Amino acid sequence: MITVLYFARLREALGKASEQIALPAGVTDLGALRALLRSRGGAWAEEMADGKAVRAAVNQDIAHGDTRINDGDEVAFFPPVTGG
Amino acid sequence: MITVLYFARLREALGKASEQIALPAGVTDLGALRALLRSRGGAWAEEMADGKAVRAAVNQDIAHGDTRINDGDEVAFFPPVTGG
Amino acid sequence: MTVRIQTKDFDAGREIAALRQGDPGIGAIASFVGVVRNVNDGDKVTEMTLEHYPGMTEKSIARIIGQAKSRWNIFDALVVHRVGRLKPLDQIVLVVVTGAHRGDAFAACEFIMDYLKTRAPFWKKEQTPEGERWVESRESDDIAAGRWRLKG
Amino acid sequence: MTVRIQTKDFDAGREIAALRQGDPGIGAIASFVGVVRNVNDGDKVTEMTLEHYPGMTEKSIARIIGQAKSRWNIFDALVVHRVGRLKPLDQIVLVVVTGAHRGDAFAACEFIMDYLKTRAPFWKKEQTPEGERWVESRESDDIAAGRWRLKG
Numbered sequence: 184m185i186t187v188l189y190f191a192r193l194r195e196a197l198g199k200a201s202e203q204i205a206l207p208a209g210v211t212d213l214g215a216l217r218a219l220l221r222s223r224g225g226a227w228a229e230e231m232a233d234g235k236a237v238r239a240a241v242n243q244d245i246a247h248g249d250t251r252i253n254d255g256d257e258v259a260f261f262p263p264v265t266g267g
Numbered sequence: 268m269i270t271v272l273y274f275a276r277l278r279e280a281l282g283k284a285s286e287q288i289a290l291p292a293g294v295t296d297l298g299a300l301r302a303l304l305r306s307r308g309g310a311w312a313e314e315m316a317d318g319k320a321v322r323a324a325v326n327q328d329i330a331h332g333d334t335r336i337n338d339g340d341e342v343a344f345f346p347p348v349t350g351g
Numbered sequence: 352m353t354v355r356i357q358t359k360d361f362d363a364g365r366e367i368a369a370l371r372q373g374d375p376g377i378g379a380i381a382s383f384v385g386v387v388r389n390v391n392d393g394d395k396v397t398e399m400t401l402e403h404y405p406g407m408t409e410k411s412i413a414r415i416i417g418q419a420k421s422r423w424n425i426f427d428a429l430v431v432h433r434v435g436r437l438k439p440l441d442q443i444v445l446v447v448v449t450g451a452h453r454g455d456a457f458a459a460c461e462f463i464m465d466y467l468k469t470r471a472p473f474w475k476k477e478q479t480p481e482g483e484r485w486v487e488s489r490e491s492d493d494i495a496a497g498r499w500r501l502k503g
Numbered sequence: 504m505t506v507r508i509q510t511k512d513f514d515a516g517r518e519i520a521a522l523r524q525g526d527p528g529i530g531a532i533a534s535f536v537g538v539v540r541n542v543n544d545g546d547k548v549t550e551m552t553l554e555h556y557p558g559m560t561e562k563s564i565a566r567i568i569g570q571a572k573s574r575w576n577i578f579d580a581l582v583v584h585r586v587g588r589l590k591p592l593d594q595i596v597l598v599v600v601t602g603a604h605r606g607d608a609f610a611a612c613e614f615i616m617d618y619l620k621t622r623a624p625f626w627k628k629e630q631t632p633e634g635e636r637w638v639e640s641r642e643s644d645d646i647a648a649g650r651w652r653l654k655g
Contacts, residue, residue: 191402191474192485236488240472243407259404263488266401266432266444266473275554275626276637320640324624327559343556347640350553350584350596350625364516367536375541375591381612382534383605384519389527439527453535453616454647460533461609468605495606 185252187216190261193237196230206254213239214248216258236263269336271300274345277321280314290338297323298332300342320347352416352428354409358435361445370429370447377426381456383446383464389439391486394479401434401443404472408432415466419448423455428463432473465495504572504580506564508555510587513597522581522599529578533608535598535616541591543638546631553586553595556624560584567618571611577602580615584625617647 188201210216217239221231231237239246240259252258272285294303301323305315315321323330324343336342353370363384371377389396416428431445446463450456467473475486505522515536523529541548568580583597598615602608619625627638 188404190404190472191476240404240407243404243410245470259407261404261472262474262485264470264472265475265486265488266403266468266471272556274556274624275628324556324559327556327562329622343559345556345624346626346637348622348624349627349638349640350555350620350623362516363519363534364514367515371538373592377538378540380536380538382515382536383609384532384534385605386523386529386532388530388603440523440525451540453537453613453620457535457609457613457616461605464605464609 184254185256185258187220188257188259190259192262193230193260196226198226206252210252212248212252213241213246213250213258216252217248217260220260231260237261238263268338269340269342271304272341272343274343276346277314277344280310282310290336294336296332296336297325297330297334297342300336301332301344304344315344321345322347352413352420353430354412354416355431356403356405356408356434357431358433360433360442361431363442363445363447366429366431366445367447370427371449374426374449376451377449379450379453379456381448381450381453381460383444383460384442385444385464387437387439387441387443391477394477394481396439396477396479398436398438398478400436400476400478402474402476403432403434407472411471412463412467415463415470418466419459419462422462423450423459424452425450425455425459428459430463430467432467432471434473469495504565504568505582506561506568507583508557508560508586509583510585512585512594513583515594515597515599518581518583518597519599522579523601526578526601528603529601531602531605531608533600533602533605533612535596535612536594537596537616539589539591539593539595543629546629546633548591548629548631550588550590550630552588552628552630554626554628555584555586559624563623564619567615567622570618571600571614574614575602575607575611576604577607577611580611582615582619584619584623586625621647 184203184205189197194200217231220227241250268287273281278284301315304311322345325334326341412430426449429447433443446460448456448460564582578601581599585595598612600608600612
């Protein structure tokens with residue numbers, strides 16, 4: 184199981200702040216996880232589309248498509264930050 | 268008459284914070300005034316020597332050797348500033 | 352170093368006094384206060400909500416301060432960042448950097464602010480007369496952060 | 504703009520609050536506080552006395568702020584400078600600059616500080632265990648002020 188968090192516009196569009204996901208076989212990196220979420224269709228297909236500016240972190244470090252994901256990880260998806 | 272002010276190390280070395288001077292004929296710029304003060308000898312000769320880093324202002328604006336001096340002016344001599 | 356994420360307001364004078372307390376080697380303190388403006392991209396803003404990623408926020412800001420310390424000759428740094436509902440004129444963020452001399456303190460303070468605006472996980476939602484909107488990432492902020500990379 | 508030369512201490516938080524009061528267009532406030540250090544050029548400093556040229560000081564600082572306003576997009580600036588006897592840990596100078604955005608506020612604040620250190624008529628006398636001495640003009644300060652001229 185991994186924990187997946189959604190922030191800001193993404194959280195609102197997906198209607199979800201967090202969820203637990205059991206990683207299917209073959210989903211070993213962030214890119215594969217994003218594809219899995221996209222395959223849910225609807226808002227998921229739209230918000231996780233390749234053209235969308237989605238940022239991600241794995242265990243609170245900025246991550247990219249090829250970042251490995253392991254059981255127990257905390258993964259977060261969010262829009263580009265607009266702080267301060 | 269002009270008012271001449273001395274600040275900081277210069278004030279201490281010359282033993283004077285200010286004085287009124289009647290400008291002699293021919294003393295029309297700052298360089299000539301400095302030469303006049305230098306001609307007093309002693310500490311004046313030393314502190315107003317050409318090699319000394321002396322700064323000056325006329326009517327509270329930074330001035331140079333060729334800055335004109337007129338009756339009623341406020342002239343100040345001081346070391347390079349060391350503020351803040 | 353100190354990093355605080357909080358909903359309540361802060362007093363820059365008190366934070367500066369606390370950060371420099373008792374260190375007679377400090378000669379320079381550079382500070383920055385960010386404030387909510389009543390306009391953004393030409394539209395009137397009546398209120399905003401600042402959301403963040405608890406945990407990652409503190410961790411990423413601590414890392415930024417560490418980078419500043421390795422790059423400039425500074426003594427200490429403080430970041431206080433507010434979250435939640437904020438109105439125009441409210442203070443949002445405070446950065447204070449202490450050092451022996453002003454050049455390093457200024458550079459490190461601006462460096463930390465640039466990174467806060469472009470890398471730390473904060474998201475701003477604005478309420479305008481036309482409704483709510485999430486603020487989009489600003490190109491000028493990305494340019495400001497990029498400057499430092501060129502210098503590395 | 505505000506320029507104050509005074510013997511008494513100041514509170515940076517209160518001065519920042521007063522300068523930005525009621526202006527909802529301000530988004531950025533850059534500040535600098537200068538503090539008396541207990542060392543200078545390797546020698547222990549127990550006390551110092553700051554002398555200035557009353558009249559010219561205020562006039563030259565006001566001119567510097569005017570230059571900053573014409574060079575950067577800033578709203579207002581405050582300078583509070585103490586004179587008289589000061590001890591290590593005492594605050595000496597406060598510069599606060601308000602603006603819409605941080606880049607201009609930081610640049611103008613640093614510009615004003617650089618000029619305060621190199622052009623405004625202040626002179627520092629330090630008391631050390633070996634006796635009194637007038638501080639000599641510092642080469643690094645002249646370099647900092649020179650930077651801005653190149654940009655003009």
